[in-house]
Amino acid sequence: MDFQSHALKCSDGSSTSSNLVLYSFWRSSCSWRVRFALNLKGLSYEYRAVDLGRREQLNPDADFERLNPLKYVPVLVDGPVVVSDSYAILLYLEEKYPQKALLPTDLRLKSLHLQVASIVSSSIQPLIMLELLKTIGEKFGPEEPLPWAQSTLEKGFNALEKLLKDFSGQYALGDEVHMADVFLAPQISSAIENFGIDMSKFPTLARIYKSYKTLPEFQASSPERQLDALH
């Protein structure tokens, strides 16, 4: 069995050839980070949809485990190189394809970018992932997952708000879109759309999110623009 494959594409919608293959699910915020970064770097890629709704990642016939033993998206394949986990993928892309650098050379700023990326990918997203919310619902009652997710998001966003306050510009840490933005943008979107977070409590995050929404690279990477999105 093979994953649904879509033509190689650039963020402007044109097609071109490339070695890059991204295993992704339209609604996955972790996949969205990578789609956004690939677009920012101007890298075309073949999109292979892994239908998490149908639990395709667990289907032994699909053998997705061969690509990622954890059976999570995203996975990036670049010729002989297979990288899973969005953070690892982003660092790989940064080194292999240095155009439109996502990390600044200034060490202080660079460490802040890595800190923001880590907060989102280690201290927010894993605590609100679907499987965990389902388990919380089953064990503690159906009314429990939403407040759990909301308090996790608000704790993380409060910390991020403090961290970014003195550094933010048009984007998280200045006036250029960099690594922190790649992690923040999908997480803020999911907080609003999936968990009803009131972003007026987080003015810095709310302001930079407005900037993301105007970026073609962000728009093209958004869930509803993916070919596996349900319309």
Ligand SMILES: N[C@@H](CCC(=O)N[C@@H](CS)C(=O)NCC(=O)O)C(=O)O
């Ligand atoms: N730390 C990983 C987390 C990946 C992850 O949680 N992926 C989710 C979608 S956002 C997934 O594949 N879930 C499938 C499942 O729970 O079985 C990353 O950043 O890539």
